[in-house]
Amino acid sequence: MQSMNILKFSTNQFRHFQDPQAPALMFMSRDADFAMGIAGVVRMRGWFDWDGTIQANGFCPYLIPMERDPRHKRRLGATPAGTALVFTMFGRNHILGDYMAYIEAGFNGYNNIDFKLKKAYVTIRDWTIGYATSTFCDPSTLAPVIDGAGANGSLSKTNVLVRWLHDVPAGWSVAASLEIPKSQADVSGSDVESCDDWIPDFAAFLQKQWDDGYSHVRLSGLMRGITYRDVLAGANHTVAAWALQLSTKVKLLRRASLFGQLNYGRGHASYLNDLSIGSFDLIAAPGEEGRLYAPAAMGFTLGARYDITDNVFLSATYGHLRFYPRRGVASDEYRYGQYVAADVFWNIIPRVQVGAEMLYGRRTDFSGLSGTAHRAEVLFQFSF
Numbered sequence: 001m002q003s004m005n006i007l008k009f010s011t012n013q014f015r016h017f018q019d020p021q022a023p024a025l026m027f028m029s030r031d032a033d034f035a036m037g038i039a040g041v042v043r044m045r046g047w048f049d050w051d052g053t054i055q056a057n058g059f060c061p062y063l064i065p066m067e068r069d070p071r072h073k074r075r076l077g078a079t080p081a082g083t084a085l086v087f088t089m090f091g092r093n094h095i096l097g098d099y100m101a102y103i104e105a106g107f108n109g110y111n112n113i114d115f116k117l118k119k120a121y122v123t124i125r126d127w128t129i130g131y132a133t134s135t136f137c138d139p140s141t142l143a144p145v146i147d148g149a150g151a152n153g154s155l156s157k158t159n160v161l162v163r164w165l166h167d168v169p170a171g172w173s174v175a176a177s178l179e180i181p182k183s184q185a186d187v188s189g190s191d192v193e194s195c196d197d198w199i200p201d202f203a204a205f206l207q208k209q210w211d212d213g214y215s216h217v218r219l220s221g222l223m224r225g226i227t228y229r230d231v232l233a234g235a236n237h238t239v240a241a242w243a244l245q246l247s248t249k250v251k252l253l254r255r256a257s258l259f260g261q262l263n264y265g266r267g268h269a270s271y272l273n274d275l276s277i278g279s280f281d282l283i284a285a286p287g288e289e290g291r292l293y294a295p296a297a298m299g300f301t302l303g304a305r306y307d308i309t310d311n312v313f314l315s316a317t318y319g320h321l322r323f324y325p326r327r328g329v330a331s332d333e334y335r336y337g338q339y340v341a342a343d344v345f346w347n348i349i350p351r352v353q354v355g356a357e358m359l360y361g362r363r364t365d366f367s368g369l370s371g372t373a374h375r376a377e378v379l380f381q382f383s384f
Contacts, residue, residue: 013165013173013207014132016139018043018148020086020104021383024351035090043082043381045146049075052373054361057081058149061321061337061361062274064371082148082381083107084118099124119158128163128177135163135177135203136222136271138247143259143303144315145341146357146379151319152274152339153299154261155245159201176204183226184270185282191231191290199225199238217248224267226282230290239282241267241294259303259317267294274299274321274337286328296324311348317341331367338362345379355379 023037045057053075054063065072084106091099104119121130133139134157142154150156163177181197202223209216224241243265250258263272269280275297282292299321307313319339338361345355359375 013175014137014139016133017142017144018082020084021351023086023088024384033092037086037088037090039086039088039384041082041084041381041383042080043084043379044078044080045082045148045377045379046078047076047375047377049077049373049375052371054373054375056149059147059339059341059359059361059373059375059377060149060274060277061152061339061363061373062277062334064337064361064363064373066332066363066365066369066371079148081106081108097125102130126164126166128161128165131158131160132163133157134159134179134201134271135161135165135175135205136201136220136243136245136268138205138218138220138245138261141216141218141247141249141259141261142301143257143305143317144313144345145317145343146355146377147341147359147375150273151301151303151317151341152272152337152361153263153319153321154273154301155263155271155299156273156276157271171209173207173209174205175207177202179203181224181226182270183224183281184276184279185226185228185292186279186284187228187292188279189284192284192292193229193231195227195229195236198227211251215248215250217250218246220245220247222265222268222271224281226267226294228282228292232290237292239267239292239294241265241281243268243271255307257305259305260301262298262300264296264298266296269295269297269323272297272299272321273319274334275323278334280323283325283329286326293326295326298322298324312344312346315341315343315345317343329366331365332369333366335364335366337364351383353379353381353383 020039020041023039025038028035053072087103089101100123121132137155159179161177161179165175179201181201187194205220207218222243227238245263247261269275285291285293301319303317305315322336340360343357357377361373364370
């Protein structure tokens, strides 16, 4: 049974490079029908910003200041954020079949040291119920980075959901889910108000995998309904939102891998790394008082990894995110951002990893004004 447990970790369709490794400690019942694993990671990141600083632990181009502040010319920082504990329970039952319960919590809360729940779900056969990575996201198709935020144009979202995921012959997988929404509408004007979310997000994907599951290509879709109140008319309105993503991870020869994501949609800004910082799912319609609409956004991420040896590897990432609102937006509004990362990782032993990273970011507003930022970052982590 233990080999089956380890396999579940390595074949997780929603595994991110920074997720904790498979448990080093496993406890098994006498009849081998139940097992519990305890895993975790102690992660320390340190960085130095210069020639433009970002006042956050994550390197987010959205947060790059347009005007240089002499108080923030350089910045030295470090954080234990990303340190996490994982508890997993595996079982086998003649009625339920194989099942798994998963709880992950990390020190990412207030001041980056408060304990915060990251995931909590149960998988029974093809069904997953709980707080898990959205079906619309494909984190395994992102190249390794040290930065906790990751590429600005990539998708990152954890929702309470009910998901059905089924593997079919010839290396195909299909999934669909209903997810509790967390929309972010701009209701800063006095003529509109936010409404409670009441329509679940619907996400689905179709995937083809090969190389024993390492390589795959996936087409994902998202449909949403976001409601707001028109104060002037005294009426509620629901806006239809949607998005598509094409993502892939491909092994080249023995030591190289390529990664890619391309997404486009209207009203999915809260799923995107950079735009989730603001309220861009719905924004004010220019020239129409009391009306909001779902603006378009497009993000893509390209990455590569090359294993120099079995213990040392390089990676590179380029991210790009563009915001496409109608005319009439403020000149200081975010138009597009760029993200560049170059990394080297060394696994000193299988459970101890160190790394170094160079980061470059650029933000451009609709006025044409741009700001840049630079960061050098290092990593030490111990997994168990």
